[in-house]
Amino acid sequence: MKGYDFPGPALELGALVKDDGTADPSxxxxxxxxxxxxxxxxxxxxxxxxxxxxxxxxxxxxxxxxxxxxxxxxxxxxxxxxxxxxxxxxxxxxxxxxxxxxxxxxxxxxxxxxxxxxxxxxxATMTAFGPTLLSKVLGLNETQESSLGLVFYFADKHGMPLLDLKDLVAVITYLTETPEVLKGIGGLSSATAGVILRAVVNFQAQGADAFFGEPExxxxxxxxxxxxxxxxxxxxxxxxxxxxxxxxxxxxxxxxxxxxxxxxxxxxxxxxxxxxxxxxxxxxxxxxxxxxxxxxxxxxxxxxxxxxxxxxxxxxxxxxxxxxxxxxxxxxxxxxxxxxxxxxxxxxxxxxxxxxxxxxxxxxxxxxxxxxxxxxxxxxxxxxxxxxxxxxxxxxxxxxxxxxxxxxxxxxxxxxxxxxGTAIDRESAYEMLSARLAAPASTDTYGAPPREPEPRRHEEKSVLEGVLGSSAFKSLTRSAASALGREITRSIFGTARRRR
Ligand SMILES: Nc1ncnc2c1ncn2[C@@H]1O[C@H](COP(=O)(O)OP(=O)(O)O)[C@@H](O)[C@H]1O
Ligand SMILES: [Mg+2]
Missing domain, CATH: 3.40.50.300 (P-loop containing nucleotide triphosphate hydrolases)
Structure with a gap:
């Protein structure tokens, strides 16, 4: 048929069928x-x-x-x-x-x-997957979607790696239980944070932990x-x-x-x-x-x-x-x-x-x-x-x-x-927040199950303190970033590439 005789390489789909219903191999x-x-x-x-x-x-x-x-x-x-x-x-x-x-x-x-x-x-890691796609998976409405965006923004801004779902749960729980921090993030209400938290926990209960984490x-x-x-x-x-x-x-x-x-x-x-x-x-x-x-x-x-x-x-x-x-x-x-x-x-x-x-x-x-x-x-x-x-x-x-x-x-x-082939579980937001809880000086009420903190390098510790110390939270615009705390930039889809 005229119009299909391209000179270059092509995929052969098949042959034209004539009006009588038979195919024409030519x-x-x-x-x-x-x-x-x-x-x-x-x-x-x-x-x-x-x-x-x-x-x-x-x-x-x-x-x-x-x-x-x-x-x-x-x-x-x-x-x-x-x-x-x-x-x-x-x-x-x-x-x-x-x-x-x-x-x-x-x-x-x-x-x-x-x-x-x-x-x-x-x-995929949570950080890479990003809030837009996760909102779609969780079936969140547009207000909830933009609120989830703020949670990611908070974690990104403070260099908190969200590797898996328990990291996300830890950060949202932390935010809902620390009103002075939540207030600092304009536009995220504690009610909406609570709704998102329940959605994430439900999702986890359906076995979704298998899909998020490392190796990505x-x-x-x-x-x-x-x-x-x-x-x-x-x-x-x-x-x-x-x-x-x-x-x-x-x-x-x-x-x-x-x-x-x-x-x-x-x-x-x-x-x-x-x-x-x-x-x-x-x-x-x-x-x-x-x-x-x-x-x-x-x-x-x-x-x-x-x-x-x-x-x-x-x-x-x-x-x-x-x-x-x-x-x-x-x-x-x-x-x-x-x-x-x-x-x-x-x-x-x-x-x-x-x-x-x-x-x-x-x-x-x-x-x-x-x-x-x-x-x-x-x-x-x-x-x-x-x-x-x-x-x-x-x-x-x-x-x-x-x-x-x-x-x-x-x-x-x-x-x-x-x-x-094998899933790994590196130190991330969950461990950072758990370590904070386990530390004797801590006075916050964060209630995730404490976990033995892994040994951390000095600069990471200082980041952790920068992130979680209440003074650092007074203003979100004040960067707590250092070695670990490089801000993450997000693409069209709200996804991010981790430094691999
Ligand atoms: N190009 C083809 N060559 C040979 N058989 C085909 C072809 N396309 C469809 N068939 C037959 O039709 C059946 C259904 O096709 P399938 O591609 O599975 O349909 P769909 O994906 O649209 O549901 C196949 O199992 C096969 O027997
Ligand atoms: Mg099919």
Whole structure:
């Protein structure tokens, strides 16, 4: 088909489907590799082929040396570690679209959130995660969100490392029980602090300690190639936390924000540094605050020039705010349903997001077969390509979960296991505040369980005194910072990078 014959390297999506419903292998539908940092959307109703499309794109990116990150919500992407099994159906599809198909595994790395499930444990420190994302996880309203921001501001300002949830609990408890300090932080009421505290403690009771703390994941570890030059496919296995969508969606956002902070500007490279697939993306936007939505929009807009492509996978484009949608260059729209009036509305809205075309999209979108999609991408010059009814190629890795033994073997052999495998608990705000309590001179009423303080260097002790001595609290503008007390600066998302 005219408009898809790019001279440079490209991903082969499939073949154009003709009006009679047969595919034309002489009309390949493709995405230029150089445009993969211009983002995209894979949409469609359940069971229409979104995950297989994602798998197909990921394995071709890997083959062309581009690392990929993907969130595996249902556990069906672990198959990328195993070669696909030949079948009549696959052979038929391959013949229809002109694909030379052979089963082939990808170089894969498995991650899990906080070690829940099979994979290298992925954790963030509280300080790095920041108040915006944590508010989203906790379901705080906007007043509470800005109050939590003040708690972080207080800790940041005084160089108190918030490594894990118990650090945050310690700081909030301290603030609620020390009215003269709380008063110094304009805008944080003790009632709101109490509400936030209960939310954090509840969250802890649900086992959330596993997700926060050290060693903290460095998102740059996603940018790896195997010895053969293929890009590593990093799969975050989420089935164990499938019922906690707010948790995993904000973690994905943190990874993206961390990448943004860590990577240098590269403009528009020949091929992306990483492509990030955000499955179940609607979970990110549902009940998000205005500030959160603005942060997403800004991150997606800016991360392109760092060479990172973001592909959102969701049911309809309506799930994605217009400002974000406008930045998604590639569209792979699988079939939609039109059962209910809401379906019909979503269908109309979807059609309106496509460029003009000779198709009756309203009808075509409800009639697409499984593993078919309506596609438009950006050409190498950045112009939208003609809308094309496409039958997609079949993935060459396994279209089912890998054998658990395969997954276990990949994890055991990972070079990242030594770095992230074991949780550590360093001295942080909790210990600082506990030590304060344990000190004989202390007269405050802070009631967290005291703990044997770890030996501290002299300058840290003086910081501690600077932070906690009541005179230092009289004015927040007076800096108590010294060696340990360097102020932390926060990014678009309220996240921060720790000095690693
Ligand atoms: N590109 C494809 N090649 C071969 N089979 C496909 C393809 N896309 C979808 N299928 C078939 O359709 C089923 C559902 O696809 P899937 O990607 O899991 O749907 P979704 O993620 O939209 O719910 C797959 O298990 C597979 O059998
Ligand atoms: Mg799916």
């Amino acid at each position: 009309s390949p539908i493709r995405i230029p590799l150089a445009m993969m940092n211009r983002h995209g959307l894979v949409a469609g109703a359940t069971g229409t082929g979104k995950t297989k499309t994602l798998q197909l794109m990921a394995e071709q990116l890997s083959a062309q040396g581009v690392p990929v990150f993907l969130a595996d919500v249902k556990g069906d992407l672990s198959g990328m570690a195993s070669p696909g099994v030949p079948s009549d159906r696959t052979a038929q599809r391959a013949a229809e679209v002109g694909q030379s198909w052979a089963g082939r595994a990808c170089p894969v790395e498995f991650f899990s959130l906080g070690g829940m499930g099979e994979g290298i444990p992925l954790r 994941f460095d998102a740059r570890d996603l940018l790896r190639q195997g010895p053969d030059g293929r890009g590593v496919v990093s799969i975050l296995e989420l089935p164990a936390v499938q019922d906690r969508p707010r948790l995993f969606s904000t973690f994905l956002m943190w990874l993206l924000a961390d990448l943004f902070e860590a990577l240098p500007e590269v403009g528009d490279p020949d091929k992306p540094k990483l492509v990030f697939f955000f499955d179940e993306a609607h979970l990110l936007f549902s009940d998000a605050s205005k500030a959160f939505l603005e942060s997403i929009t800004q991150t997606v807009r800016l991360i392109r020039s760092k060479g990172v492509g973001v592909f959102l996978v969701t049911q309809t484009p309506k799930d994605v705010p217009a400002d974000v949608l406008a930045q998604l260059g590639a569209r792979v729209q699988h079939a939609l349903r039109a059962f209910t009036p809401q379906d019909a509305k979503a269908l109309k809205a979807t059609v309106s997001t496509f460029p003009e075309s000779p198709y009756d999209l309203q009808r075509l979108l409800t009639e697409l077969g499984i593993g078919e999609a309506v596609v438009t991408v950006l050409s190498e010059t950045g112009a939208p390509t003609p809308v094309a009814w496409t039958r997609l190629c079949a993935p060459q890795s396994l279209m089912a979960p890998s054998d658990p033994a395969v997954v276990g073997g990949v994890v055991a052999a990972s070079p990242l296991l030594a770095k992230y």
